Amino acid sequence: MTSELAETSSVPVGVGIAVVSSFINGSTFVLQKKGILRARKRGGSYLTDCVWWSGTVSMIVGQIGNFLAYNAAPAALVTPLGALGVLFGALLASWVLQERLTTLGKLGCVLCCVGSVVLIIHAPKLDNVSSRAELETRLRDPLLFAYIFMVLLILAVLITWVAPLHGSSNIMVYVSICSLLGTFTVPSSKGLGLVAPEAFAGGSPNSGTHALFLGLLGTLAVSVLLQFTFINKALESFSPSMFEAIYYVAFTTSVILASAVIFKEWTALGAVDCLGMLCGLAVVSVGVFLLRMPQETPFDWKPTKVPENV
Amino acid sequence: MTSELAETSSVPVGVGIAVVSSFINGSTFVLQKKGILRARKRGGSYLTDCVWWSGTVSMIVGQIGNFLAYNAAPAALVTPLGALGVLFGALLASWVLQERLTTLGKLGCVLCCVGSVVLIIHAPKLDNVSSRAELETRLRDPLLFAYIFMVLLILAVLITWVAPLHGSSNIMVYVSICSLLGTFTVPSSKGLGLVAPEAFAGGSPNSGTHALFLGLLGTLAVSVLLQFTFINKALESFSPSMFEAIYYVAFTTSVILASAVIFKEWTALGAVDCLGMLCGLAVVSVGVFLLRMPQETPFDWKPTKVPENV
Numbered sequence: 001m002t003s004e005l006a007e008t009s010s011v012p013v014g015v016g017i018a019v020v021s022s023f024i025n026g027s028t029f030v031l032q033k034k035g036i037l038r039a040r041k042r043g044g045s046y047l048t049d050c051v052w053w054s055g056t057v058s059m060i061v062g063q064i065g066n067f068l069a070y071n072a073a074p075a076a077l078v079t080p081l082g083a084l085g086v087l088f089g090a091l092l093a094s095w096v097l098q099e100r101l102t103t104l105g106k107l108g109c110v111l112c113c114v115g116s117v118v119l120i121i122h123a124p125k126l127d128n129v130s131s132r133a134e135l136e137t138r139l140r141d142p143l144l145f146a147y148i149f150m151v152l153l154i155l156a157v158l159i160t161w162v163a164p165l166h167g168s169s170n171i172m173v174y175v176s177i178c179s180l181l182g183t184f185t186v187p188s189s190k191g192l193g194l195v196a197p198e199a200f201a202g203g204s205p206n207s208g209t210h211a212l213f214l215g216l217l218g219t220l221a222v223s224v225l226l227q228f229t230f231i232n233k234a235l236e237s238f239s240p241s242m243f244e245a246i247y248y249v250a251f252t253t254s255v256i257l258a259s260a261v262i263f264k265e266w267t268a269l270g271a272v273d274c275l276g277m278l279c280g281l282a283v284v285s286v287g288v289f290l291l292r293m294p295q296e297t298p299f300d301w302k303p304t305k306v307p308e309n310v
Numbered sequence: 311m312t313s314e315l316a317e318t319s320s321v322p323v324g325v326g327i328a329v330v331s332s333f334i335n336g337s338t339f340v341l342q343k344k345g346i347l348r349a350r351k352r353g354g355s356y357l358t359d360c361v362w363w364s365g366t367v368s369m370i371v372g373q374i375g376n377f378l379a380y381n382a383a384p385a386a387l388v389t390p391l392g393a394l395g396v397l398f399g400a401l402l403a404s405w406v407l408q409e410r411l412t413t414l415g416k417l418g419c420v421l422c423c424v425g426s427v428v429l430i431i432h433a434p435k436l437d438n439v440s441s442r443a444e445l446e447t448r449l450r451d452p453l454l455f456a457y458i459f460m461v462l463l464i465l466a467v468l469i470t471w472v473a474p475l476h477g478s479s480n481i482m483v484y485v486s487i488c489s490l491l492g493t494f495t496v497p498s499s500k501g502l503g504l505v506a507p508e509a510f511a512g513g514s515p516n517s518g519t520h521a522l523f524l525g526l527l528g529t530l531a532v533s534v535l536l537q538f539t540f541i542n543k544a545l546e547s548f549s550p551s552m553f554e555a556i557y558y559v560a561f562t563t564s565v566i567l568a569s570a571v572i573f574k575e576w577t578a579l580g581a582v583d584c585l586g587m588l589c590g591l592a593v594v595s596v597g598v599f600l601l602r603m604p605q606e607t608p609f610d611w612k613p614t615k616v617p618e619n620v
Contacts, residue, residue, distance in 0.1 A: 104414075107596050111421075114589045118428055121586055276431055276586075279424045283593050286417050 010130075014073025015120055018081045021065025024058045026085030030092045031055030037097075071193030075186050075259035076266065076277065077123040079252045080116070083284040086248065087112040090291050104290045111287030115280045122269075122276030129263045132195050132209065138262060147261045151183045167233065171246060174234035179250035181230075183258040184223035188216045190263070245292035249285045256281070320440075324383025325430055328391045331375025334368045336395030340402040341365030347407075381503030385496050385569035386576065386587065387433040389562045390426070393594040396558065397422040400601050414600045421597030425590045432579075432586030439573045442505050442519065448572060457571045461493045477543065481556060484544035489560035491540075493568040494533035498526045500573070555602035559595045566591070 035052025039045060046052040062085075069078045087109050094101040101109075129135050138144065158177050167173045192213070199213040234243050260266045266274060345362025349355060356362040372395075379388045397419050404411040411419075439445050448454065468487050477483045502523070509523040544553050570576045576584060 107599065110592060111596055114592045117585060118589050118593075121582055121589075272431055275427060279428050279431075279593075282420060282424045283428075286421055289417065 010072045011074070011077075011123070011125055014069050014071070014078065015081070015123075017065050018069035018073060018078045019084060019116075021062045021069060022082050022085040023088045024065060024085075025062035025082070026088035027092055028055050028059040028062060028089075030089055030096055031058060034096050067189055067193065070186060070190045074124045074265045075190060075263070076256045077119060079182075079186065079255040080119050080281055080284050082252070083112045083248065083288050084116055086244070086288050086291050102293075104293055108287045108290030108292075111283050111290065113287075115283030115285075115287055117280075118276060118283060119280035122273040122280060124265055124268050124273075126268055129194070132198050132212070135191055135194050136212070138264070144262055147258075148183070151180055151258075155180050163230075163233075168237040171234070171238050171243065174230050174238075175243070175246050175250050177230045178227050178234070178247060179254040181223045181227045182251045182255045184219050185227060186255045187258055187262045188220040188223065190259075191216045192220065241292040245289045248288045248292075252281065252285070320382045321384070321387075321433070321435060324379050324381070325387065325391070325433075327375050328379035328383060328388045329394060329426075331372045331379060332392055332395040333398045334375060334395075335372035335392070336398035337402055338365050338369040338372060338399075340399055340406055341368060344406050377499055377503065380496060380500045384434045384575045385500060385573070386566045387429060389492075389496065389565040390429050390591055390594050392562070393422045393558065393598050394426055396554070396598050396601050414603055418597045418600030418602075421593050421600065423597075425593030425595075425597055428586060428590035428593060430590075432583040432590060434575055434578050434583075436578050439504070442508050442522070445501055445504050446522070448574070454572055457568075458493070461490055461568075465490050473540075473543075478547040481544070481548050481553065484540050484548075485553070485556050485560045487540045488537050488544070488557060489564040491533045491537045492561050492565045494529050495537060496565045497568055497572045498530040498533065500569075501526045502530065551602040555599045558598045558602075562591065562595070 032046075032052055032055035035049040035055060036046045038051055039049045066078070090101060090105055090109065093099040094105075129138055155177065158173065158180075163173055163177065195209060195213045195216060198209050231243075231247075234247075269277070342356075342362055342365035345359040345365060346356045348361055349359045376388070400411060400415055400419065403409040404415075439448055465487065468483065468490075473483055473487065505519060505523045505526060508519050541553075541557075544557075579587070
């Protein structure tokens with residue numbers, strides 16, 4: 001089939017876009033911080049600083065890149081590759097902001113790269129859902145409904161009951177909420193990419209396609225807004241780097257699970273590649289943890305001599 | 311060919327033996343230390359303690375297991391799997407000796423396991439040299455002579471000139487010597503396994519086979535003794551855990567390089583599997599580093615609340 005052939009070749013393009021947009025996303029925060037520092041030095045507003053604006057523009061470009069990557073490659077591959085953004089952000093911060101990278105941070109960089117390579121080696125070579133018709137078939141699966149219902153139930157309990165009580169004392173509450181919302185943001189973003197070409201094609205205005213398009217857009221908008229709200233709530237109570245590390249692992253796991261149910265991304269994978277993907281994910285997760293560990297830790301490992309009989 | 315078929319099935323057996331003997335090797339040090347502590351408590355000699363003896367027996371069993379593993383599977387796979395011994399030793403130490411395993415140590419355990427899986431997934435499925443005749447053909451390769459001559463030259467310079475001057479101040483001197491000696495210990499041990507069945511077969515006493523056998527045995531004896539001497543010299547000057555971590559990485563790299571030249575182990579591997587092997591090696595190396603980092607470091611990462619506007 002031609003669609004399969006076309007899909008086979010779209011995955012490497014998707015991986016390329018995912019890697020580039022991860023790098024762009026990683027530079028966002030560093031460029032904005034540099035702009036704010038420059039503006040403060042001058043005594044002006046950062047809104048007049050070109051470095052701050054380059055950070056803001058790179059944020060928009062990075063998000064567009066992410067959207068394109070999700071449409072060309074499996075979500076189970078694109079999401080973990082976000083670790084390269086954490087890696088690039090740390091390298092850029094040590095270069096532009098002169099933030100010192102510890103030995104642990106350097107090991108974290110190595111793991112992010114190595115784990116990403118393992119992920120790419122073992123990722124599915126085909127996207128299972130690559131057209132609107134396939135997406136509509138998948139959306140009629142009762143298993144998918146059961147999964148979405150379960151996630152919505154857990155989210156409702158977390159948001160209305162657990163978050164007000166324990167949200168500001170237990171980091172896992174906001175992490176869980178934001179990660180579970182990834183069940184909706186990533187697949188609806190991927191779905192929009194499949195439906196959009198037909199919805200805007202003109203010619204035959206199919207009302208079903210338009211309804212699907214609006215439904216996906218609504219889901220994306222609501223879930224992104226909720227995610228944004230709870231990320232900000234979390235950052236009020238916890239250190240950004242700790243939150244980022246735990247959130248990365250939880251979000252990636254949640255998206256991989258969701259896209260396994262919704263897009264059946266893992267069905268084409270053999271047992272060895274599944275194992276390889278899990279290994280790559282574990283390596284990348286440890287890498288992000290090491291990179292995001294408090295950089296002010298006094299610990300820096302250098303081979304030193306031992307004074308006496310050790 | 312039947313010999314190829316037989317070799318195909320010997321690799322999984324070799325991997326199994328390598329994993330088991332790594333675990334046994336990892337328990338050696340912990341059991342001996344426990345025995346010494348028990349004996350000290352009783353006020354007797356550790357030579358009368360059964361736990362100390364179980365450690366000593368496990369050391370011998372582990373070395374025999376290693377020897378068997380090298381004969382059934384590629385050295386480039388068996389050597390890095392030694393990381394599982396470091397992992398098991400750390401887990402056993404935290405259980406038997408109540409040594410506290412830090413967060414970093416736990417992450418190191420995860421990486422040792424995950425990296426070993428990646429290595430096993432991508433390892434060569436065939437052993438290129440699986441008979442005495444094949445070994446003799448390989449030993450006539452001029453490239454191999456050039457490589458061995460180069461290693462011997464570097465060793466001579468290191469031992470006679472660099473070690474007396476910088477050995478006790480720079481950890482890399484003894485690490486390099488011991489690792490380069492791996493060029494001889496591992497391949498000669500593997501060669502002995504190939505030649506021994508014919509040398510002891512009786513029937514046709516082939517003088518060439520006997521000479522080869524004695525040559526390999528001599529090489530093994532000299533290189534093991536030198537390795538032993540310099541490891542002990544290193545432990546007089548440096549922390550054992552630091553030495554073990556750096557030594558693991560250097561020794562594994564040196565053995566992989568040597569067995570690539572001597573046994574051409576990597577020729578059957580595609581580019582993807584080579585990349586996968588390198589990734590697995592990198593992951594396992596970072597894991598050993600994290601496990602062997604000073605356990606007394608004050609750093610232990612737990613998600614804590616941030617006091618003000620971070």
